[in-house]
């Protein structure tokens with residue numbers, strides 16, 4: 368059985384480095400991983416008033432897809448030393464209604480990037496803080512890619528040295544998922 372991994376990226380712009388990195392990581396994953404990017408831009412801002420018997424269709428579709436997934440890979444940019452609002456919103460939408468969080472026990476990994484030198488370190492760790500609160504076993508491997516604007520040799524192809532690191536991330540993630548499967 369392939370391992371079903373949902374990949375969430377925290378940037379909506381077309382030329383996003385995070386999105387390109389997400390696709391590069393998917394391409395470098397070991398064969399047992401079957402990964403796909405799930406879009407989060409259409410999720411309405413979390414509002415408890417909408418948590419009725421018929422919540423927004425996009426919330427339900429997102430929750431259903433994530434519930435089916437074996438694991439989640441977060442590929443986050445850094446906005447003002449945190450994750451982007453769109454990514455936090457996806458985390459929040461998945462966490463409710465109370466008692467029905469799709470996150471609990473779901474293995475995850477966090478990869479951050481930035482054109483800056485720190486590689487989205489602060490976003491990476493803010494996200495980890497939320498994931499800890501949600502009971503997500505998050506792979507401890509550190510993955511901060513600084514200077515991301517210089518790390519692609521083609522649209523979704525990383526330069527060899529980064530490709531090597533990205534391959535290690537995905538191999539470690541596959542082992543992490545196997546060890547932490549609910």
Ligand code: FNR
Pocket residue numbers: 377378379380382383384385386444445446447448449480481482483484485486487
């Ligand atoms: C940024 N950027 C940024 N970079 C960083 O290293 N630390 C930061 O705190 C911030 N803050 C920030 C806030 C906002 C609102 C924007 C739009 C951008 C720059 C950011 O890393 C850069 O724009 C990336 O290219 C964004 O990721 P994507 O869209 O390429 O995936």
